[in-house]
Amino acid sequence: MVHGKQSFGAVLRGLRQRGRLTMEELAEASGVSVRAIGDMERGRSLVPQRRTVVALAEGLGLADDEREALLTTARAARPARTGAVAGTAVPPRSVGDFTGRGPELALLRSAAERAPAGRAASVWVVSGPPGCGKTTLALKAAADLAEGFPDGCFVVDLHGVDGPVDTGEALLKLLKALGVPDRRLAKEDHQGRAGLLRALLGERRCLVVLDNARDEAQVRALLPAGGRSLVLVTSRRPLTGLEDVDRLTLSEMAQEEAVDLLRRILGEERADAEAAAVARVAELCGRLPLALRVAGNWLTVRSGWTVDHLARRLADEERRLGALAAGDVCVEAAFELSYRQLTAQAARMLRLLSLVPGPDMTAAHGAALTATDVFEAEDVMEELTEAGLLRATFTGRYQLHDLLRLFARARLAREGGPGEREAADGRLRAWLLETAVVAGRWYKPEYGAPPSSWRGLVPLESAEEARAWLQDEAPSWLPALRAAAAGGEHTRVTETVHAMDWFCDLWVHWGHWVEVFGLAAESAAALDDPYMRAFHLNCLSWALCVCEQRHREAVARADEGLEHARRAQDVHQEASALILAAGAYWELGDARMVAERALAALDLSEEAAHYGVWPQAARLYGTSLRMLGRADEALTQYQRVVAFLDAPDSPVTGHVADIFRTHTTQGLGHVYADLGRWREAVDQFREARLRSRRIGIVHREAETLRHLGEALIALGETEEARSCLRQLLALGDGADDRDLKAARKLLDTLAERAAPTAEGSAPVPVQGDVHGVERLDEGGAGGVRVAERVEHHEVVDRPVVAHGHHRYAGRA
Template sequence: MSRLRDAAGRAVAGAGASVYVVSGPPGCGKTTLALKAAADLAETFPDGCFVVDLHGVESPMDSGEALLRLLKSLGVTEYRLAQLDASGRAGLLRSLLSSRRCLVVLDNARDEGQVRPLLPAGGRSLVLVTSRRPLSGLEDVDRLALSGLAQAEAVDLLRRILGAQRADAEAGAVAEVAELCGRLPLALRVAGNWLTVRSGWSVDHLVQRLADEERRLGALTAGDVQVEAAFELSYRQLTGQAARMLRLLSVVPSPDMTAAYGAALSGTGVFEAEDVMAELVEAGLLQATFTGRYQLHDLLRLFARARLQEEGVAEREAADERLREWLLDTAMAAGRCFKDGPPSTWQGLVPLASAEQARSWLVSETAAWFAALHGAAARGEHVRVAETAEALDVLCGVWDGWGRWSEVYRLSSEAAAALGDLRREAFHLNNYAWTLGYEGRYREAIDRADQALECARRAGDTAQQAWALIMATSPHKQLGEFQAFLDKSRMAMDLAEDAGDHKNWLVSMQSYRAALRDSGRVEESMALHEPLMALLEAPDSPMSQDMTDHVRARAICGLGRDYAALGRWREAAEHFRSGLLHVQRVGIPYAESSMLLDLAEVLIKLEETEEARSCLLRILSFGETAKSHDVAIAQTILESLPAE
């Protein structure tokens, strides 16, 4: 209303566009808004307010008929109208609207061609056009796209319909009704009317009726007002391709999507899918966002899903399979790209030319591929579930703040168990243990690590045995079980050494050093630094240069922690700075954030506050590429520092 009032003020002053297009999906309140504006703005337009229903969705009015009605309302005589052809009548309407101050509402327009002859070229009148389509072919117009209400607004609308006393008595149920209606004004009005007529029924009773997705649209009926019927009118106007696309999009499990989803579901290219989805946007059945993604309203999703089910179970299952296969294949390719570099033979629907593109896709499409993983697990697609989780293990380490990784590795460890592959089961159980420990579920983490150890022993896999022991160390430490922390670290180190497993020896050595340090045996921890560095610098070291640099940086920082434990702050700071130089050469922000945090805490001890502040701000600058735990601590410390 505020935007339309401003438009009216500019129009009357001759300082703005004289046409405003209000568009949006069925039931979003376009007509209600336009009529409210006409009532509120009547005094601004003293030469008259006129409303023409163009019946654009069904039995559209011919633009010539609309011209005649408007011209007669503006006082043009039958005699003069008889002397003019269609072009002359359109010119006369433009002339009259330009010379007068009128407000015209052209409600429910079908397309640009229907309204073009009815629009002024300028002047001080304002024409409001409502349409399910954005009418993007019209030039020199202002636009307002409507969608659902905010949750608070939706609740307020129901509260106004029901009355404050009744609504407040079941406030929680009212909020649920608003959600189940998708905050769509038409659905909210139908639900409110339904409760008003059935005054003896509770709001919770309506919640129960709407909770059944298959019956929800049918339940949103009050007299001759039906939400489903409003959708049906637009659906019938679609081409066959667009109608099929709408049905297929109903299986997408995420709140929004890209054109690649449409391409995967329809078996076409991305550009072809964009063209078809553009028709759905034009029809007001799909919303295009400013980020280049598309949104399908919850109630429209139910409408489209019902139409898909009408085609039979086989078609729905085929659509599910196409989408699930594409999502998990892309997730695996992105995970491997993030881990090993861009795949040279990738021909998918989304670009994966860099690790950053791979990470971006995995993060932005999390809801969809995670749902697809659940779907694959439910269908017993064990190999696909295990392979997807294996491809994502590096991302798990650097995107640790997601909070659903434990579920990923629960599913994959169950899949590996179902395959009867003990080595694979040990690998996934170890990842499961790591994610549980990160989430603070320490006892569960120890149980899964112990389970992984047993699987690895039965499989004869010493690397996974060592890894299982390492996965249990931090949870033991967090639970105050320091002897178990120390013992399992030492067992992992000895196991890796006996097997000649240099990588796990290095990892377990650093865990063992931390256990010694936490047990007050700092000198023993420091004594292990030299043999660790010797292995890293050996000419026949099997480690890659990047891995060597990373482990060297962590080892140097470990020595810094030893000095910090002894209160030798200056020496600790020097080692943290040295470790940072090594890890910065490799470029691993999540490792750098931990070292910056160590350095900042020591600098605060040395009262070198400004350098400490700089370290903490750098951690925050990493955003999601830093460990979320480090970011949270850095933010807390920053807030405790004295102002600059």
């Protein structure tokens, strides 16, 4: 049964009269009030919701088909808007070239699917910095989801950052869009209208976009308490004061999405012709949707420009923001609107945060820049976060978008007082490098924990906290170190890097140690300090050898360090230089030079009774014996080192002793492997692996896992060997490439060994020297002289009388 084009009220009246029911009788049968039925029949009230229509149908005693027809008439009569309502809310517009944001749209789609259940209000706050595409996402979602909300989709621009719309005005717009007559509105005060809106959104299935909200107060009265509607609120602020809402935070697009958006704007043919330039423009726009759209529009209007030409213009940081303007759309203007709303304190903080060299920061950075305490800085930075100009991450750090950084830096140049930038930059650099010194000294034997008098902006109460700070803040303290070196602050540079010489063992694959120690060596040369020159050249030798496998250069820097150590008459650095050269020669496979340099270091150490360097020199001497095929003598040498470290009055203790013992234990594993004593080799490698893990030397743990796997293969314990090799691979970038490569090769070989042949014959054996020790011939120039020294040299036990430490190099 179809009721054609009759109004709902006329249909209802006809059905009531057909059933010979008075309004009072229908009210009693359905539970709907007499007044409500009368208003519906006369067209004076809004069309009821489904549950009211169902109740009326039951009261009328309608059959199923008639009930469905009445429901259809009710749905058709509701004011579902597909066009603008003059002076009120407007419908969502389509977004033709919308790109990306798949996970975000999926979240909103899921919310729309849950909304009909009506168990609780479905309100989502979509927040993020200026230009990140909040409005575009909300409008796209509204356009996609409109069919699921038959009672209307409405958009109200609240103009939160450029003349905010009064909440009462927004209420009137929505109520009019929902069909509430002016006569009814005139009877209600603000609270009554807010209650009416909540009731209507609770009863109906509407989708409402409250775009560009300024704060919680502006939207609180516009939100339903429950029902089947979906409300999307966009704001630069996260509106943390709102309760019972879901939140979606937007940031810049992924690089792939950013490139795709540019391709849609430019056209695939033009974009693909300059694919590299398009990718570069996406990066220079910070992958911010507003900036990407401006850049794309520039290129479509200026069809004679190449994409590469725009990329070159955007590469100039001082001109980038100015270039990102097209017509009345300007990235800088979008930032300016939010900037003008900040307190003076927050605006100054934003300007100064542009000086942070790293990609993110903590409240301590803000405190150092503004010369305030951490809690005060945190409060101000939270204000910036609330304003959408700073993003808080899950790790407790803050991020400033690249384009916002340029904006803030331009404001600093324009609004900062005389010398403000230089003073703030100096405070930040001083804090970063002073804290790096305190953190690095946790690992130096003569320092350890900070003195009780030290008061820093960050807690460094343990070696673990110190290590975490140095690694987390490296993107900031390394540029600060570069700036100090460029500015001639040579004493600060040498002192900062002097604190790193034992910490660097824990972070071998960072990738910047050659630069760090190189800067320090140059600063030491500028100061003409022979001790500092020797120290930093020795550290540079270590970095060249261990971090970058530039072994010949490592020998040259160690020899240079030896020269300056003799100038400084510093036995410790002189012996260290000899040991570093010995380690580099080990990597080069020159057993005789390893023995010669190691023996020279031993002689110097014993003659000067300076035993802080003795264990490493003795270990490397043992390594040279292994390389010369004299495993029994090497075993004795390693055992002497262990006995030295175990002595109650040993001058080498703590972190340094742990490192020396780890290296020596691994060396014992190798020498037992040389002797074919595989079970003992496995025991030593296991111990070395545990020590490496306890200390946190990941690359050494990986290397030891490799050798443990090789020894287990030799014992035929292949399942445990596979486990060790897989654990090595799981260390990823923390392991040396050669250890990763060896592990993969061994696993492949074990797989082949385990696989039966076509004829069912025995598995293929593992080929080669599984413990990876190369034996070198003893012939060649200088071999007899070195062999004689090796043959007759004895390490004489002497009382331990000296303290100290040194750099180590080479592998056991």
